[in-house]
Amino acid sequence: MTGANGFLGRHVVAALLARGHRVRALVRPVVPLHELEWPGSVEVFRADLRSTLGLELAFDGVDVLVHLAASHSGGEDFQFAAAVVGTERLLDAMARTSCRRLVLASSFAVYDWSAIRWTLDETSPLEPVPSLYDRDGYTIAKSWQERVTRRVAEQHGWDLTVLRPGYIWGRGHGYLSALGQQVGKIHLVIGPLCRMPLTHVENCADLFALAAEDPRARGETFNVVDGEGERVWSYLGAYLRGTGERGIRVPVPYRLAYALVRVAFATVFKRNTKLPHILIPCRFESRLKPLRYTNGRAREVLGWRPPLDFGERLLRTYGPPLRSEGATL
Amino acid sequence: MKAALIGAGQIARQHLACLQELPGVELSAVCDVSPAVAECAAERCGIPEWFTDHGAMLRAVRPDVVHVTTPPTLHFRQAMDALEAGAHVIVEKPAVSTLDELECLTGRARERGRALVEDYNYLFNRAPREILRRMECGEFGAVVHVDAFICLDILGPNGFADPNSRHPCLSLAGGAIADFLPHLASLAHLFVGPHRRADAVWTKRRPSVLPYDEFHAVVDAERGTASLGFSASSQPDGFWLRVYGERMQALANLFESRLTFDRLRPGPRPLRPFLNGLEEGRAVRRAAVGGLVRKFTGGPGAYEGLWELLARTYQALADGSTLPVSTPQVLAVNRLVAALQPDAPRP
Numbered sequence: 001m002t003g004a005n006g007f008l009g010r011h012v013v014a015a016l017l018a019r020g021h022r023v024r025a026l027v028r029p030v031v032p033l034h035e036l037e038w039p040g041s042v043e044v045f046r047a048d049l050r051s052t053l054g055l056e057l058a059f060d061g062v063d064v065l066v067h068l069a070a071s072h073s074g075g076e077d078f079q080f081a082a083a084v085v086g087t088e089r090l091l092d093a094m095a096r097t098s099c100r101r102l103v104l105a106s107s108f109a110v111y112d113w114s115a116i117r118w119t120l121d122e123t124s125p126l127e128p129v130p131s132l133y134d135r136d137g138y139t140i141a142k143s144w145q146e147r148v149t150r151r152v153a154e155q156h157g158w159d160l161t162v163l164r165p166g167y168i169w170g171r172g173h174g175y176l177s178a179l180g181q182q183v184g185k186i187h188l189v190i191g192p193l194c195r196m197p198l199t200h201v202e203n204c205a206d207l208f209a210l211a212a213e214d215p216r217a218r219g220e221t222f223n224v225v226d227g228e229g230e231r232v233w234s235y236l237g238a239y240l241r242g243t244g245e246r247g248i249r250v251p252v253p254y255r256l257a258y259a260l261v262r263v264a265f266a267t268v269f270k271r272n273t274k275l276p277h278i279l280i281p282c283r284f285e286s287r288l289k290p291l292r293y294t295n296g297r298a299r300e301v302l303g304w305r306p307p308l309d310f311g312e313r314l315l316r317t318y319g320p321p322l323r324s325e326g327a328t329l
Numbered sequence: 330m331k332a333a334l335i336g337a338g339q340i341a342r343q344h345l346a347c348l349q350e351l352p353g354v355e356l357s358a359v360c361d362v363s364p365a366v367a368e369c370a371a372e373r374c375g376i377p378e379w380f381t382d383h384g385a386m387l388r389a390v391r392p393d394v395v396h397v398t399t400p401p402t403l404h405f406r407q408a409m410d411a412l413e414a415g416a417h418v419i420v421e422k423p424a425v426s427t428l429d430e431l432e433c434l435t436g437r438a439r440e441r442g443r444a445l446v447e448d449y450n451y452l453f454n455r456a457p458r459e460i461l462r463r464m465e466c467g468e469f470g471a472v473v474h475v476d477a478f479i480c481l482d483i484l485g486p487n488g489f490a491d492p493n494s495r496h497p498c499l500s501l502a503g504g505a506i507a508d509f510l511p512h513l514a515s516l517a518h519l520f521v522g523p524h525r526r527a528d529a530v531w532t533k534r535r536p537s538v539l540p541y542d543e544f545h546a547v548v549d550a551e552r553g554t555a556s557l558g559f560s561a562s563s564q565p566d567g568f569w570l571r572v573y574g575e576r577m578q579a580l581a582n583l584f585e586s587r588l589t590f591d592r593l594r595p596g597p598r599p600l601r602p603f604l605n606g607l608e609e610g611r612a613v614r615r616a617a618v619g620g621l622v623r624k625f626t627g628g629p630g631a632y633e634g635l636w637e638l639l640a641r642t643y644q645a646l647a648d649g650s651t652l653p654v655s656t657p658q659v660l661a662v663n664r665l666v667a668a669l670q671p672d673a674p675r676p
Binding site: 140 | 338339373495624625627628
């Protein structure tokens with residue numbers, strides 16, 4: 001597993017262990033591990049995908065690569081190097097080994113949100129060129145990561161499964177960019193009744209672990225959401241109650257906000273793409289557009305059901321830590 | 330003119346953005362060791378061909394101008410190959426790792442009748458150009474001293490100080506700060522000429538993988554003196570240029586658009602600080618508003634000088650006029666850079 005010590009990665013490690021698998025975790029050279037409390041059965045392989053030589057050693061005895069590594073922070077070039085150049089080097093190393101199975105973490109970001117109407121599913125169009133380059137660095141990096149991985153997998157005849165999670169939330173990661181715009185204590189809730197493509201980190205990790213072991217997942221692409229999604233207004237309310245933060249929710253109709261952003265972008269800002277994301281129409285849509293979401297494909301092919309319902313997700317996010325959380329994570 | 334780039338990383342994006350806007354320039358190819366980086370740059374900028382081997386690109390495309398925008402330790406070989414292929418070369422700073430390499434490159438450029446231009450983009454920002462204009466019209470008086478100081482937090486985990494993946498600039502003597510020395514040295518050279526002697530202090534203030542994070546130097550040059558510095562700890566980020574003339578002093582932040590002047594003026598002497606203060610206040614407010622507008626309306630931002638430098642360079646190459654950065658200038662700047670390095674002999 002790459003990205004094993006990240007927010008999702010830690011839970012995927014736990015989910016794989018819970019299913020009885022052995023895990024080799026690729027972790028960057030100076031990342032501290034003591035907080036992760038991994039059991040001794042997790043084998044740690046120290047490497048940076050951008051620069052470490054001899055990455056093929058990481059594949060020794062490996063049946064399936066679960067590739068989560070990417071970066072949410074840093075500039076566009078840093079994110080591209082972390083996700084895409086790292087993937088190029090990793091897959092180049094994998095091609096020199098006997099490993100032939102790969103599960104890739106992609107993202108909902110890769111879809112063409114402007115073109116999609118009503119329901120977003122695995123058949124929805126991906127962001128095309130050149131409009132891809134108006135999107136943010138993370139989207140560009142994840143789109144290229146998926147593109148590179150599909151090419152290499154096809155070239156070598158590997159079994160590839162691509163999972164595209166929506167917003168992953170969980171303990172310490174409750175505030176999401178889909179919630180609108182925060183100005184001090186005021187939360188401008190854009191499209192308060194819109195649903196968000198949410199997946200709780202433990203549910204998401206469960207599907208990754210299932211996809212890694214289930215042969216029916218080979219060659220498939222799955223969107224990862226827990227269901228039709230919570231409404232922005234109620235999710236933010238739960239977040240404020242759960243964290244104890246004080247905030248005032250101010251509803252803003254989506255269509256009004258979107259119209260204002262489009263007009264300002266074309267006139268005041270002269271189509272400058274160095275603005276805050278929420279002021280660029282295509283990025284505004286990718287965060288806030290009201291659509292419907294489904295995990296129907298994962299249910300149909302793998303028979304997957306998210307293990308936690310919404311009440312349990314809230315408890316696991318905002319309630320006291322469970323003993324088992326500390327032990328497995 | 331057919332242009333090609335070797336290296337498609339962060340600074341290459343600035344070169345590409347400018348070249349897309351320059352009239353008479355055809356972006357013909359881009360090269361990067363990563364296929365995805367090269368292909369992405371080509372796709373994004375509508376460049377017809379991309380390569381992972383710069384030699385193959387030079388043979389296939391035969392560009393008129395090659396931009397070398399790779400990590401510094403690769404510049405010498407790639408710039409030399411581009412010159413051998415008959416191209417003019419615009420190389421990112423630092424152009425080379427040693428003076429010997431630079432002399433070798435400039436010698437070969439002269440033999441081949443080609444230009445070798447190192448990117449001193451800050452010389453072409455609005456502020457230094459305005460100071461030069463005032464010098465040329467006699468308003469400023471002769472320059473006595475120049476002070477150039479960069480405050481930049483380079484200790485974050487995603488850049489020079491990334492502890493997981495060694496940044497290529499750490500191979501330079503002086504580490505990450507060496508990447509900024511050509512900016513400082515080129516400004517000193519612009520205002521006070523070639524150096525006669527220099528002394529520098531390199532220190533490390535905070536724990537990181539960088540060998541040094543503070544640098545301070547004094548320079549004695551042909552037309553005046555200079556003090557140069559870099560601090561990774563002083564905040565906020567800024568690139569402060571202060572030029573002391575016989576009749577005027579200028580202060581600019583080259584990361585932004587602030588430029589103010591303090592000058593001798595006619596009238597009662599006691600009123601001079603008051604009137605200069607009013608003028609300075611107006612200039613600071615104008616720069617603050619201008620900076621905000623610049624952020625919201627796009628464009629090159631702090632890279633305005635790079636766009637100006639490239640425009641002037643292509644114009645000069647096209648009509649045979651004087652290049653904006655000359656070979657003697659590049660040699661003089663790099664001699665000062667060499668004198669400032671931590672392992673250089675001190676006076």
